Amino acid sequence: MEHLAVVQSLCRVGLEAGDEKFRKQVERLRDRLRKAGDMEATEAIDGLLASQQRAATLQPSRVELSRSLAGERLIGTINPPFDKESGAPLAQIVLEPGGATLPPVLTDELEGALDSMLREWADDGKLRSIGIAPTHSCLIFGAPGTGKTVTAMHIAARLGLPVVLARLDGIMSSFLGTTARNIGTLFEFANRYRCVLLLDEFDALAKLRDDPQEVGEIKRVVNTLLQSLDVRALLGLTVAITNHPRLLDPAIWRRFEVKIEMPLPPATARERLFAEFLAPVTVQDSALHLLAWASDGASGSEVRSMTHALKRYLVLEKPDIAHVHVEASEVLAALRRYHVTSANLEDRTRLAALREDPRTIARTLLYSAESSFTQGSVAQLLGKDQATISRWMKEEPA
Structure with a gap:
């Protein structure tokens, strides 16, 4: 198709506007290109349509608050x-x-826990009629890179509330009494406005008061924090995040009504993460299976690092990659390149296995304990036909 790049740009701009009639016209263009046998242009338009659809489904659905939170509206002119x-x-x-x-x-279990908490705000009148209020405090903990901050932002987005984000390690001061005063100032500000107060690096301030390594100042800080949390429990929602829950003072731990542990993402979640981070590039399902298998034990941030490395390789190898569907064999080729392993994975044995000869790769994938691969999907990855893979398995059993 002549001037494909220009047509793609026009389609992208129109699709981003979310006009359903425009989308229908783009779908008609794709269908006509397919009938004309122009598969390169067809795949390019298909990729744009898939990317726009994915972006639309990712928008969080808001919970309509049936009772307004106390406080003023937080706007951009407020410092x-x-x-x-x-x-x-x-x-x-x-x-x-x-x-x-x-x-x-999220896993189904975590998704259910969040939905349950958010539903409390959708109709808090029923709760208040029996003398209780919706959840006003939530502690999110887990290993680094598991999506704690993203989850907290998602909660605020679902509630339609702005976030006051405080990294508590930055609030600490060497001046006696200043840290406690900063805490009071922060909570005073958050209590004035309708918002979610997000306390990142929470363990920096909420440490055990009997820690022998700490001086009396930390006790004063924790006491101020306890008092501030008690006051805010009547006014708004507070979400705290920590990588080190064992360092928290027990009294601080008890102040939070909901405690959510963020685990490392399972294989199905990693597939979804790869699909989202790869956008607007789209890949075959077998490629997503491979990426999930190769990233066993990775956190969400490590998946993102791997995806960025993949996209860099693909763009250099195929300059128009942002506009086309990528074959599974191209993803395998990218994973075999050395710079993709710069992702911060503790266990790189699976990535190393993908550098072996094609027959060894086929056996490794098909006989892996957690394998979801079939001979057909392995054939896609290796750029072979299924009969060849079947013959290899018969010739060289595991």
């Missing part, structure tokens, strides 16, 4: 609170948390 000693801001204001990140990829 965050600051440290009086240094003038440094104590928090960052995120007015549109839904646009800050992609929604988290």
Whole structure:
């Protein structure tokens, strides 16, 4: 198709506007290109349509609050609170948390737990009629890179509330009494507005008060934090995040009504993450299976690092990659390249196995304990026909 790049740009702009009539016209164009036998242009338009559809489904559905939270509306002209000693801001204001990140990829169990908590806000009148209120505090903990901050932002986006994001390690001061004062200033600000207060690096302040390595100042800080959490429990939602839950003071731990542990993503979740991070590039299902298999034990951030390395390789090898569907064999070729292993994986044995000869790769994938591969999907990955893979398996059994 002549001027394909221009047509793609026009289609992308129109699809981003979300006009359903425009989408129908793009689908008609794709169908006509397919009938004309122009498969390169067909795949390019298909990729754009799939990318736009994926972006639309990722928008978090909001929970309609049946009872307005107390406080003023937080708008862009309002400055965050600051440290009086240094003038440094104590928090960052995120007015549109839904646009800050992609929604988290959660297990069914975690999805259910979040939905249950958010439903409390959808009709809190029934709860208040029997003397209780919706959940006002949530602690999210787990290993680094498991999506804790993304999940917290997702909660705020679902509630339609801005976020006051405070990284508590930045609130600490060497001046006696300043840290406790900063905590008070932060909570005073959050309590004034309708918002979600997000406390990142929470263990920096909420440490055990009997820790022999700490001085009396940490006890004063924890006591101030306890008092501030008690006051805020009556006014708004607080979400805290930590990588080290065992360091938290027991009294702090008890202040949170809901505690959510973020595990490493299972294979199915990693497949979804790869599909989202690869956008607007689309790949075959067998390629997603391979990526999930090769990233066994990876966190969400490690999956993102692998995806970025993959896209760099693919763009260099195929400059128009952002507009086409990528074959599974191309993904395998990318994984075999050395720079993809720069992803921070502790166990790289699976990536190393993909550098073997094709017959060894086929046996490894088909006989892996966690394998979801078939001879057909392995044939796609290796660029062979299924009969060849079948013959290899008969000739060289595991």
